[in-house]
Every structure is written in C-alpha cells, then in structure tokens.
Ligand SMILES: [Fe+2]
C-alpha cells in the first residue's frame with residue numbers, strides 16, 4: 227500500500243514532469259506537504275477528544291508543513307504554478323493523498339511516517355540531481371525574496387523547530403543565489419527524512435521531543451543510530467551537505 231502510493235507519485239512526476247523542472251517542484255511540494263497536515267489533523271482530533279496529548283509532535287509536524295509551504299512558495303516564485311493543468315494535478319493529488327494519509331495515520335501511524343520518509347528521500351534526490359545538473363547556472367541567478375525571508379530574515383523559530391536532530395546548533399544556510407536556495411531546500415528534505423525515521427522508532431512517543439523543549443533530553447542512542455544508519459547512504463550521493471552524523 228505504502229509502496230504503491232509512493233510509486234504512483236514518482237511515476238506521475240517522472241512521466242509528465244521529467245523536462246519541466248519548476249512545475250515538477252510545484253506539484254511535488256504541493257502533494258508532499260499534505261501528509262504533515264494529515265498528521266496534525268489527526269493529532270488535533272486526538273487532543274480534542276482527550277485521547278492523546280502531545281503538543282511537541284503537533285509543533286514539529288506543523289513546522290515541517292511550514293517548511294514545505296516555503297518550498298512551495300519558492301517553486302511558485304520561479305513560475306512552477308503558471309499553468310492551470312499543473313495546478314489541477316497538484317490540487318487533485320493533494321486532496322486524494324490527504325484523505326488516504328489520514329486513514330493510514332489513524333490505523334498505522336508508523337506506516338504513515340514510513341510513507342513520508344520515502345517521499346522525502348525522493349524529494350532529496352530530486353533536488354540533489356537538479357543541483358548536479360544545473361549547479362553552475364543556478365549560481366548566476368538571484369535567490370527569490372521569499373527564500374531570503376524564510377532562511378535569513380524572518381522568524382527562524384519555525385525553521386529551527388523541524389530540525390529535530392540538532393541538539394546543539396541549528397542550520398543557518400547562506401542564501402546568496404539560487405544555487406544556495408536549492409542546497410537549503412535539499413538539506414531540509416534530509417531533515418524531514420531524519421524526523422520521519424525518528425517518529426517510527428518504538429519508543430518515540432516517550433522520547434522524541436521538540437528541539438525547543440526546555441531541558442530536552444538528548445535523543446536516545448537507539449534513535450540516533452537508526453537515523454545515522456539510514457541517512458548515510460542518502461548523504462553519500464550528495465553534492466555537498468551537512469554531516470549527517472549525530473553529535
Ligand atoms: Fe519540500
């Protein structure tokens with residue numbers, strides 16, 4: 227089921243958007259953002275009913291959604307949403323995926339997180355390949371204003387909030403040109419991969435906290451090991467990325 231959902235999304239993007247880079251990013255960011263909305267919807271419901279109250283997880287998933295919103299705004303600023311057909315594909319896909327992930331998250335939360343781990347890995351490789359193929363031209367192009375505001379000038383609390391595996395310092399990407407923007411977006415996707423891995427660990431409900439939680443205990447070694455093991459192969463293929471080893 228999870229593999230089918232991921233394969234369908236990848237096939238859609240590879241078939242219809244192979245040559246249309248910014249519309250591809252627009253469709254990917256629209257649909258790939260929806261699962262975080264699905265998680266927060268269900269957690270909000272649980273909280274309202276008094277079944278399970280865990281504000282940290284709501285905060286983290288909302289910050290992830292906020293981060294993906296800015297990836298979406300960056301793709302829009304580059305013309306990704308110019309055509310109605312692309313907007314229709316993205317919005318229809320988002321609607322369908324939202325309800326599917328709500329159902330999966332209620333019945334099997336770990337499967338819903340595994341789905342998103344695979345989607346985020348796909349997003350990471352999409353941006354990494356783009357940087358490998360177009361890196362030099364991107365360095366000559368300006369960064370969109372929305373990227374400068376989000377990564378450098380805005381309220382950085384939300385940018386920090388989804389960096390759940392950085393206990394001592396948060397990423398502060400430099401944003402001087404379009405190449406820097408896509409390096410930052412690609413590295414964001416790896417942060418999401420790490421968080422999705424952490425959320426799937428058996429003891430995560432007790433041990434996984436917001437990076438802003440006061441006196442937050444260090445991430446348990448078992449979770450750190452799982453993240454390191456699964457992200458090493460991904461990062462090895464990168465052009466340039468932050469070290470994935472946990473400190
Ligand atoms: Fe994204």
Ligand SMILES: [Fe+2]
Pocket residue numbers: 258294345346349415418
């Ligand atoms: Fe993503």
